[in-house]
Amino acid sequence: MKNKELVTELAARMGWTAQEVAETLSVLSSVVSSRLVDNDTIYLQGFGQFEVKKKAERISVNPSNGKRYLVPPKLVPVFKPGTTVKNKLKELGDHE
Amino acid sequence: MKNKELVTELAARMGWTAQEVAETLSVLSSVVSSRLVDNDTIYLQGFGQFEVKKKAERISVNPSNGKRYLVPPKLVPVFKPGTTVKNKLKELGDHE
Known part of the structure; x- marks a missing residue:
């Protein structure tokens, strides 16, 4: 689902113009992004939470020359789904 | 940042009531969730994308009795951040 399709579907559901929806999404993205950069966890009710994790440095190997290098x-x-999303996916997985 | 604080900040930025914002977030969550359940990838411009990944089954050990069991x-x-978010976090990591 491309951004444009998402905007169209939200606009239809809420009776808004595509522009209003696009603006809302853009403000939401910017608030969530800037909170993430401040290392804050963001909770979105019924959906899940976003947080920033630090991945440790590790040693990797360049497969073409076998040289080891440090990945900083x-x-x-990281997104952690809420129970609603998790349960829906669980049901889906169980029926496969 | 709790859901309520997010709603308050969005409402202030957009000049809306908290109720309008809460309703928007709820519709957004429900559209994104149902698309995820349909195994669709959702792109949110300037923020990132959501998709569903299948984690393989694996064998784990119960540490209290040492018994092995299968995790189905x-x-x-999974959330994949867009370049804007990624770059902001990269800068932050570089300055630490």
């Missing part, structure tokens, strides 16, 4: 530590945003 | 395969939603 990095900060990555 | 499961579907988990």
Whole structure:
């Protein structure tokens, strides 16, 4: 589902213009992003939470020349689904 | 940042009531969740994408009695940050 399709579906559901929805999503993204950068966990009711985790540095190997090199530590945003999403996916997995 | 604080901040930024924001977030969550359950990838411009990955089954050990047991395969939603978020976090990590 591309961004545009998401905007169209949300606009239809809420009776808004695509522009209003796009603006809302953009403000939401910017608030969540800046909170993540501040190392804050963001809770979205019924959906899940976003937080930043630090991945430790590690040694990797370049497969073409066999040389070892150090991958530096990095900060990555992680999404933890809420129970609603988790349960829906669990049901789906159980029926496969 | 709790759900309520997020709602308050979004409402202030957009000049909306908290109720309008809460309703929007709830519709957004429900659209994204149901798309995930349909195994669709959802792109949110400037923020990132959500998709469902299948985690393989694996064998684990109960540490209290040493018994091995099978953890069944499961579907988990995964968030991949967009370049904006990734770059912001990279800068932050580089300055630490």
